[in-house]
Amino acid sequence: MFILKILYNLLIAIIVPIAVPLGYIVAFKKKEDEDYFQRYGVIKFPEPPAKCIWFHCASVGEVRSLKSAMDFINKEFPDIKIMISTTTATGKKMAMAELDPYFAFLLPIENSMSISHIIDYMNVKAVFIIDTELWPNMIRMASRKSRLFLLNGRMSDKSFRSYKRFSFLFGSLLKRFEVIFTKSDEDTEKFSRIKGSPNNIVTLGNIKFNSRAEIIDSGIFNYIKNHSVFAAASTHRGEEEIVINAFKKSKSCDRLIIAPRHINRIEDIRSLVISKGLTVSMLADRDGSTDVVIVDRFGTLEELYITSDKIFIGGSLNHTGGHNIFEALQFEKCVATGPNMRNFQEISSLASDHRVTCTVKNEDELAEFIDSPECGKNFKSFFQALDTDRERKLMHLKEVLTSVYNS
Structure with a gap:
């Protein structure tokens, strides 16, 4: 495993000098160059808060799934600041526009030094990875310097076959999570098989809680x-x-x-x-x-x-x-x-x-x-069941955050 880690980071060191200029050209053409160098650790952070948690999302879909959870955290834990990283520029824009986090930035992908600095400087006590963004260096550093959780864990059949083929690699990564919260029993089974154990893998369901929207009817229909x-x-x-x-x-x-x-x-x-x-x-x-x-x-x-x-x-x-x-x-x-x-x-x-x-x-x-x-004809009972399910999930989140700051 040590040799694989060395080879992996050597490969990153070779790729980065090539990726920086080529990636910038692509970002410039897509008008996403404003914060491009955040991907390589050039990030201007705000004043570090006393308490901070970090959510990492791949893109827009994962960002949107956080809305109700963030509203709950802001209400129940007003002294905890939330920062969000994303893999895509559109995801970051969505986070800033709809979630109003303390800070949002593009993830310095697989940059161990940057990840370490972010956790130390921003006083991060817990890192939550949304969905299944398994970046090895981020997972290793986050688990070493804070408490690491996976939310909305899911695994398609195709991904499962790939992860299973390299379970000796991905299994060790999954063991670094304190708790893996999955979307379904089927996902729990898949994660358990890759990890080699069902310990600390919990079927929580989707954290994108379904709340009724307030729609302004434009009269288009x-x-x-x-x-x-x-x-x-x-x-x-x-x-x-x-x-x-x-x-x-x-x-x-x-x-x-x-x-x-x-x-x-x-x-x-x-x-x-x-x-x-x-x-x-x-x-x-x-x-x-x-x-x-x-x-x-x-x-x-x-x-x-x-x-x-x-x-x-x-x-x-x-x-x-x-x-x-x-x-x-x-x-x-x-x-x-x-x-x-x-x-x-x-x-x-x-x-x-x-x-x-x-x-x-x-x-x-x-x-x-x-x-x-x-x-x-059963909408009343359906919405009551949704409310009960939402409360159950939020209580799990509350227990996690309470344990983070009481330990």
């Missing part, structure tokens, strides 16, 4: 508000045909709104709709007379959900793994998904248990869902 609307959101290639066929078979809704996951596919979807003998317009056209409306702009999903009577969430009839169903459920809307919801398994299972979602496998079952009057 007002021109069809007098219609019965079936919405298909975040759809992928192949799913639109199933959605259109189901809509044609149904009798309850007279308007179909399709919001594809990737807007660059709207012309293909338009052609598909026309081939099915239906009239179609784009959202920007504001034409309320067509059978189908295709959403051709970003940032409208939650307003679409408010407008709709029945909703299908895409990425679930193929192998994508589904998309966020809570964004629709928060408005107490009837939601259907396909059987593949592995990316949102926790909330999908909870919603299914409380019968506020329906699983469909084909166009006939989707048409039946559209026409079914029995839908979403």
Whole structure:
């Protein structure tokens, strides 16, 4: 292991002189050069606080998952300052704009001296790595100089196969975490097998707590508000045909709104709709007379959900793994998904248990869902269960932080 460590750091020493200028050119072209040299440890820190914890996130998705947890920490532990590092520039911008941390910066990737300096200078007592960002030098230094935790630990089947092949390396890294909090029992099993032991691996669930959003309705869908609307959101290639066929078979809704996951596919979807003998317009056209409306702009999903009577969430009839169903459920809307919801398994299972979602496998079952009057009558118990689950997770976080500053 010692020889591998030497070789690994030697490789980094060779790569860095090449990566610095090339990376800067890329960052400059993407207009992300402002804090570029933070990646190499050139960071101007604020006044060090008396108490500080450090969250590391890869990018935007991980940053967003911290919102409720940070609100809780700021309320329960007002004297603890939170700093956030990210791997991407967009993640850092998101952290600064939405989370208001004490400090946000780009991670000096695998720079042991910088990691050590950050922990010492900022009085960091605990480091929380979000998801599965396994940077060996960061993990070694953080575990040596502070208390190290993994939150939202998850491992895809592909990653598991790779980690298992090199379990002699990754197993030793996982043993450096004081506690690994995973998203699911399946993830717990995978981490246990790589680590070689289930000790200190806890199934906590997703820390991206689902809270109802306060939506300002811009009225963008007002021109069809007098219609019965079936919405298909975040759809992928192949799913639109199933959605259109189901809509044609149904009798309850007279308007179909399709919001594809990737807007660059709207012309293909338009052609598909026309081939099915239906009239179609784009959202920007504001034409309320067509059978189908295709959403051709970003940032409208939650307003679409408010407008709709029945909703299908895409990425679930193929192998994508589904998309966020809570964004629709928060408005107490009837939601259907396909059987593949592995990316949102926790909330999908909870919603299914409380019968506020329906699983469909084909166009006939989707048409039946559209026409079914029995839908979403248990939202009160569903939201109560969510609140209970949120409190359970926050208590785990509170216990960790209490132990950090009382030990």
